[in-house]
Amino acid sequence: MRAFASSLLRVAPRVREALANGEPVVALESTIISHGMPYPQNVRTAREVEAVVAEHGATPATVALVDGRIHVGLAGEELERLADGAEAVAKASRRDMAAVLSRRVLGATTVSGTMIAAHMAGIRIFATGGIGGVHRGAETTLDVSADLTELGRTPVTVVCAGAKAILDLPRTLEYLETQGVPVVAYGNGGELPAFYTARSGLMAPWCMDTPEQVARMVRTSADLGLQSGMVVAVPIPAEHAQTGAEFERAIDTALREAEVQRVAGKECTPFLLRRVTELTRGASLVANIALVKNNARVASQIATSLAAMVSTGARE
Incomplete structure (x- = not known):
């Protein structure tokens, strides 16, 4: 386990104990709470996702920047602060973390920021909804998510449903x-x-088809000393999958509106997700919640398999 070296890092007691005992822990991001869903669905979903992790044998560790420190594992009142809109919440990737912490404002971590915090705490597995990627039109805007470069330099496995559907998926795969x-x-x-x-x-x-296969790959990567992360892309449960022309039209409409309104940078993804939710009359939000919970389940199974391998020294 990585030492808790930074004075800026606060690891919740339940998370610290699990890591010290070699038990499975799954990191969770917080921008999905502050920027990804409306209140009160956001805080309810955050608690339900933590419950899914616990039900499948792992300890949840939601990450956020709170009052000048990186919190790995949040209390209920901290989840509520991120969700209820009563105070401004900064969206924090690698670029933003030092500024948010030094100013002691509330910050929600993106995939990039959560990976950094998880690695500092010694957590190898992280569950989220979808990663960022190469935005459509990036050949002229150069809009590429910091998630992708973070995955290239931070050894945390990100369990997700792929890159968000609003992105340029072929270019995202090439960039990875x-x-x-x-x-x-x-x-x-x-x-x-x-x-x-x-x-x-x-x-x-x-x-790969089993948690054990993924866990073996994660462990082998660590044994090799590789400093890159890994993407494990889990399909959304079939009963919640969104297909058809109407859904594609909603995405296209949201993209056109973002272009007309000149929405760019870190505001782009929250804007697009919000508009797709509105245009699909909430269907995309239901799907988003379902896939996050499913990813949390798979991540917990992988973390449990990895912890068992490490404790027994198993390699096969």
């Missing part, structure tokens, strides 16, 4: 290859899921 990031399609016949749907038409470099 350039960063040396393994991408695993989990139980999907090798096809990369596309957030709201299990089908993207793109094949992932690797396909």
Whole structure:
């Protein structure tokens, strides 16, 4: 386990105990609470996702920046502060963390920020909804999520439903290859899921079907001393998958509106997700909640398998 070296890091007692005992822990991000969903669904979903992690044998560790420190594992009142809109919440990736902490304002961590905090605390597995990626039109805007470069330099495995459907998925996959990031399609016949749907038409470099297979790969990567992360892309449960022309039209409409209104940078993804939710009359929000819970379940199973391998010294 990595030492808790930074005075800026506060690891919740239940998370610290689990890590000290070699028990499975799953990190969770907080921008999904502050920027990804409306209140009160956001705080209710955050608590339900933590419950899913616990039900499958792991300790949840939601990450946020609170009053000048990185909190790994949040109390109930801290979840509520992130969710209820009573105070401004900064969206914090690698670029923003030092500023948010030094100013002692409330910050919600993106995939990038959560990976950094998880690595500092010694957590190898992280569950989220979808990763950021290369935005459509990036050939002119150069809008590429910091999540991708973080995956290239921080050894945390991110369990997700692929990149968000509003992004340029082929270019995102190419960028991850350039960063040396393994991408695993989990139980999907090798096809990369596309957030709201299990089908993207793109094949992932690797396909794995069990938590043990993924855990073995995570452990081998650590044994090699590789400092890159890994993407494990889990398809959304079939009963919640969103397909059809109406859904695609909603995404296209949201993208056009963002362009007209000149929404860019870190405000772009929250804007697009909010508009898609509105245009689909809430169907995308239901799907988003379902896939996050499913990813948390799979991440917990992987973390449990990894902890068992490490404790027994098993390699096969």
